[in-house]
Amino acid sequence: MSRSSTFGEVVRLLWKGTEGKVGWTVLLALVVALTEGISITMLIPIVASTSPETAQQAADIPLIGDLIAGASLGLPFLLALFIVLICVQAALNYLRNYYSLHLMQLLSDRLKRSLFHAVSHAEWDAIARRRLSDVNQVFVSGIPRCMTAANAFNMLVQAAILIAIYVAIAAAVSWQMALFAVLVGAALFAAMYPLRRRASRYGHELTEMFQQQSRVTLDFLNGVRLAKTFVAERHFMRSFDGHLGAIRRSTLRFYAQSSLGSLVFQIGVAVFAASFVYLAVEVFDLGLARIAVLLVIFARLAPRFGVLQDQGQQYLSNAPAYAEFTAMMTYFRADQEQQDSADIPPPRLARRIALTGVSKIYENGAQPSLDNVTVTIAAGRITSLLGSSGSGKSTLADIVSGLVTPTAGAMLVDETPIDATNRRVWRSRVATVPQDAFLFDVSLRENMRLAKADASEGEIWSALERARIAALVRSLPDGLDTEVGNRGTRFSGGERQRFAIARALLPDPEILILDEATSALDADNQRKVAETILALRDGGLTILLIAHQPLLADIADDRIVLERGRLQAERA
Numbered sequence: 001m002s003r004s005s006t007f008g009e010v011v012r013l014l015w016k017g018t019e020g021k022v023g024w025t026v027l028l029a030l031v032v033a034l035t036e037g038i039s040i041t042m043l044i045p046i047v048a049s050t051s052p053e054t055a056q057q058a059a060d061i062p063l064i065g066d067l068i069a070g071a072s073l074g075l076p077f078l079l080a081l082f083i084v085l086i087c088v089q090a091a092l093n094y095l096r097n098y099y100s101l102h103l104m105q106l107l108s109d110r111l112k113r114s115l116f117h118a119v120s121h122a123e124w125d126a127i128a129r130r131r132l133s134d135v136n137q138v139f140v141s142g143i144p145r146c147m148t149a150a151n152a153f154n155m156l157v158q159a160a161i162l163i164a165i166y167v168a169i170a171a172a173v174s175w176q177m178a179l180f181a182v183l184v185g186a187a188l189f190a191a192m193y194p195l196r197r198r199a200s201r202y203g204h205e206l207t208e209m210f211q212q213q214s215r216v217t218l219d220f221l222n223g224v225r226l227a228k229t230f231v232a233e234r235h236f237m238r239s240f241d242g243h244l245g246a247i248r249r250s251t252l253r254f255y256a257q258s259s260l261g262s263l264v265f266q267i268g269v270a271v272f273a274a275s276f277v278y279l280a281v282e283v284f285d286l287g288l289a290r291i292a293v294l295l296v297i298f299a300r301l302a303p304r305f306g307v308l309q310d311q312g313q314q315y316l317s318n319a320p321a322y323a324e325f326t327a328m329m330t331y332f333r334a335d336q337e338q339q340d341s342a343d344i345p346p347p348r349l350a351r352r353i354a355l356t357g358v359s360k361i362y363e364n365g366a367q368p369s370l371d372n373v374t375v376t377i378a379a380g381r382i383t384s385l386l387g388s389s390g391s392g393k394s395t396l397a398d399i400v401s402g403l404v405t406p407t408a409g410a411m412l413v414d415e416t417p418i419d420a421t422n423r424r425v426w427r428s429r430v431a432t433v434p435q436d437a438f439l440f441d442v443s444l445r446e447n448m449r450l451a452k453a454d455a456s457e458g459e460i461w462s463a464l465e466r467a468r469i470a471a472l473v474r475s476l477p478d479g480l481d482t483e484v485g486n487r488g489t490r491f492s493g494g495e496r497q498r499f500a501i502a503r504a505l506l507p508d509p510e511i512l513i514l515d516e517a518t519s520a521l522d523a524d525n526q527r528k529v530a531e532t533i534l535a536l537r538d539g540g541l542t543i544l545l546i547a548h549q550p551l552l553a554d555i556a557d558d559r560i561v562l563e564r565g566r567l568q569a570e571r572a
């Protein structure tokens with residue numbers, strides 16, 4: 001995204017994201033600038049009241065001089081008014097800062113929610129194609145950087161308003177000096193161009209480097225057990241150190257350059273101050289009243305130029321994060337799942353699931369992962385999905401569960417076709433237990449209620465009984481209140497698997513899909529899970545098993561054999 005289009009995007013974001021409320025901060029900035037302007041202008045009558053000579057100088061100032069002449073006010077009154085104006089100004093500044101912060105928080109929440117929504121409502125295919133560490137990175141550092149850019153932009157606008165008002169007052173006092181200030185300001189702005197370009201480049205580098213760092217961190221945390229098994233901690237540590245070093249070096253380089261820029265800027269401002277006073281006194285012979293006012297204006301103006309410089313850099317070095325955010329939003333929004341409409345009843349499975357001519361070609365897949373497969377899964381029976389690695393078993397199971405959309409072909413649940421309009425509602429009636437039975441780091445009861453938020457104690461115990469794990473829970477001192485701990489590692493693999501089955505059974509699904517559910521278990525645990533599955537089938541549940549182990553393959557009533565995405569055999 002080019003700099004100008006990012007600029008337009010940030011303006012739109014600020015305006016739309018705050019529902020136009022950002023306009024209030026600009027208006028407040030304008031009022032603050034006006035009260036500041038009035039309080040500065042008031043210095044003229046105050047200085048004028050010191051001697052007849054200064055009074056005459058003040059009267060000579062166009063516009064302002066006439067005003068002073070019109071209202072002959074005493075010094076105590078002027079000083080009191082000056083204090084009142086400064087108080088009003090301080091209060092308005094406080095209000096503006098607080099309101100800006102409030103808006104930024106609101107905006108940040110809005111961006112996070114919209115990305116969360118876009119990801120959670122995207123098609124699974126689209127989610128699976130994307131590195132989740134990149135998505136996480138946008139949440140953790142991308143959106144806060146967008147906020148810094150938006151805030152910097154807002155500050156820039158406010159500083160620009162103040163500068164414009166100061167320059168207008170300066171012009172009323174002496175147009176030559178105002179013109180001089182504008183020309184010097186423009187020259188300083190132009191001189192800082194290389195620094196702004198560097199800030200923008202640094203911003204792009206930072207986005208890339210944060211992504212790399214997030215990838216290593218998440219990869220390591222997700223596979224920490226494996227990393228330790230391979231004694232590969234040092235490899236990850238080295239890689240992590242490498243990314244930290246790159247970020248540190250780039251940041252130091254950037255700040256060294258920008259500090260140098262600020263240094264040059266400060267020197268430039270000092271030269272400007274000296275020339276300003278010289279011109280005012282020696283060339284234009286402005287007199288004390290005007291010089292006093294111009295100096296006060298200048299003293300206020302200089303830090304605003306500093307704000308322009310600092311916030312400009314903040315904006316440029318953080319705006320690339322916004323381009324990253326919008327690219328990610330566009331990606332996920334392009335592939336949104338159709339939402340359920342309230343009047344669609346969940347399909348019921350009483351007889352069979354029939355797939356006809358189903359094919360699946362993943363976006364980046366060279367070959368079809370499923371090629372014209374026609375099979376039937378009978379209700380109330382155990383069907384096993386067999387085939388060598390990569391033959392398409394998981395793809396078929398994901399199509400049956402409604403997670404993956406087939407590229408071609410049709411699926412019927414009894415007589416109901418499953419398509420974009422009801423795929424989500426069908427998925428809510430399917431329970432899947434993956435190979436790695438994942439338990440969340442909350443209590444057993446809360447883990448169960450993730451599958452059905454309003455499950456009663458009776459329903460929870462009934463599901464635990466069906467999965468043959470109730471006896472274990474009863475033996476625990478804290479029963480259902482037992483905290484599962486990090487990923488449930490306090491339970492054995494077989495126990496976790498049966499908890500996962502119990503959780504999957506809680507919403508009373510139409511079909512249970514087990515994806516290599518016992519591959520990580522020993523023979524004893526495999527046997528226990530197999531007994532659990534047989535008992536569920538005897539209770540009338542339809543079960544689809546992806547199984548390599550003979551023990552599980554043997555308990556199946558029907559078998560579907562796939563090879564290279566094609567149906568090899570379908571046997572009872």
Ligand SMILES: Nc1ncnc2c1ncn2[C@@H]1O[C@H](COP(=O)(O)OP(=O)(O)OP(=O)(O)O)[C@@H](O)[C@H]1O
Binds near residue numbers: 364387390394
């Ligand atoms: N998201 C994806 N994008 C691209 N290709 C994919 C994707 N998922 C699966 N594939 C490819 O589709 C083919 C079938 O994969 P699938 O996971 O369905 O096989 P499987 O029989 O379950 O394998 P395994 O027994 O090893 O788990 C494989 O060649 C795989 O590389």
